Amino acid sequence: MTVAQTLAVVVTAIEQVTPLIKHFTLAAADGGTLPAFSGGSHIIVVMQGSLRTHRNPYSLLSSPQRLDTYEIGVRRMEESRGGSHFMHDHLKVGSRLEIAHPVNLFGLEKIARKHLLIAGGIGITPFLAQLEDLEGATAPYELHYAVRSPEHAAFLDRLRNRAGERLHLYCDTENQSIDFDGLLSAQPLGTHVYVCGPAGLINRVVDTARRFGWPDSHVHSEKFSAPPVGDAFDVFLARTQISVHVPPDNSLMESIEAAGVEVPYLCRGGVCGFCQTRVIELEGELVHNDHFLSDAEKSGGKRIMPCVSRARCTRLVLDL
Amino acid sequence: MSTIKSKPVYSPLAADVTGRFHLLLGFAEGGGPLLRVLEELEASAPPSGAPERFSRTRVLVAATPLEPFLKRGLARAQHFETADELLAEYRGLLESSVMGTRLYIAGPEHFIGRVMQIALEFNLNTDEIRAEAVGTLARRVHCVHCRAGTENVVTNIVRCSGCGRWLFVRDHYSRRFAAYMGVMVDAEAPGELPPVAEIYP
16 A cells, blocks of 8 residues: 655645635646546645645546646635645745645445535535536436535536536525425435535435435535644554643644655545554543544444544554 | 356245335246235335335235235235236336335246346346245247247257257356257257256256
8 A cells, every 4th residue: 555646736726715715726736637537536745844744635626628737626624633724825827836646435326316415614615526427417406505605615616617507506595495304305216416515504404315315425515624634643653653642732743744754645634444453552541533434343442543533532543 | 066156046025125115027927926026125114114125015916815914004006918918017117216216026937037138138136135035947049040939848859939059058157148058969960859857946
C-alpha cells in the first residue's frame, strides 16, 4: 500500500460565488492534462499553512470530460482548523498547491433506472460533476437542492443550464423545504438516492428511506468530517518504535505524519476506510469520529481511523 | 461443492419486514415456502400497519395449488397455468412497483433464474431479493457456440437444442441469460463422449 502521490497545481481563477463559498479553478503546474475522474470524485488539497500542513478533501465540480482544469467549491467554515480559511484568505491566482489524485467514493450507480440527487448547501459540488455524467444517459434524474437563502444558492446558473426542470430549489428563508416523505415513498423500482450536505440532511434522507423500505444498496451519502478537536494524548507506533504526541487541535494522522511516518489515506474525512489501523494496546477509550467502521467494530476497540478519530487514554499502541 | 463463484447460492425464505411491499412468486414445490413467508408477514405486521403492508402484498403462483393462499385472505393471490404467463404478469407488476418492494422466489432453480433475470432489468439488488430452491435441479443451458437455450437438462452432458453439439453442462452460471454455460464436450475427439449421467434430478 502506498501513500497517494500528489500533483502540483496552480490556481488559475477564484470567484466568490456566495457570501461563504469560493470557486477555485486549478490547472496542472506543468500545463499538462490532469488525471481522469468520474462524477462524485474528490481530491485532497495539501496546503502549507504557517502552523501546520492542511490536507482537506474537496469534491471536483467540473465536468469529467474536461481535464485541462479541475474546479472545486470551498465553503468558509465558521469553526475551521484553518484549511478553509487558508483557501479563502491566502490563495490568489497564481498560487501553487499540491493535490492528491481524484478518488471516487460517491459514484453514480451505472445500472440505476433513476437517480434522485439531494444536496444541502456546499453538498451540491459532487452533483455538478455528476450532472455532466448524466447528460445523455438514459436514466432520468431529479436534483433537489436546499439552501439557506437565494444568495447562498451556489452555481445556480450552471445547474439550471444542465438540469432545467429537473432542478428543484428550496430556500429556508422562503419557508421551502424538501418533502422527504413524498420524495421517498413512491420512487420507481431501481431508483438510487444520493445525498450530500450537512449531517442533519443526510440523516433525514437515510432515515426516511429506511422507513419506506429502501434497501441500503440504493442509498448513498457522502459527508467529509473535519478532524474534531479533543484531549491531547500520546501514541506509540509499534513498527517504527517511536512515540508521538497528539495535541488537542491536531489529528492523530497529522501528528503521525509530522513525526515523519506516512499513513496510507484516500479521503482524510472518515469515509473511505483506507487508513484503518490496528490498535495493539489501549488503556482508556477510543473516540471514533468516522463513518466507516460498524458500531460493533467501534466498540470492539481493535481498529481506528486516524484521519478523524482520537483517543482519551493513558496508553495507545498502533500497528504503524 | 462447486468452486465457481457464479453458481447461485440459495437459502430458506424468511420475511423481510424492513420492506414495505412484498411480491411472492412460486412454482411447483415453491408454494410451501411462500406460505411460510406469508404467515411470517402476517405475524409481524402490527395491527395498524397491516393494511398498508398487505395492500401491495401479491402472490403469483403456477403449478401449485392456490387455495392455501386464498385462505389466508390478506394478500391478493393469483394462479397461472404456465411460468411464462406468471412472468408476464410479474414484469407488469415491477413496472408499477416502487422502492421498498421485496421479492420472494421459491421453486426450482430454472424458475428462480428467470425471475431473477427480469429483476436484474429493474436493478433489484441482492438485498431486495430472497430465493429458496426447491424441487428439481434441472438446469437451463446456454450453448456458448450457437447461443441457443436448452431447457430441463438433468444430465451432465446434453445435445444442444440449437446446433446439435454435445455440450458439457458447466457450473458457470449467467444471471443475464438465467442459464448454465454449455461447452462442446467432444471438440478434440468428435464422437468420443464421457459417460452421460443424470446428475441434476
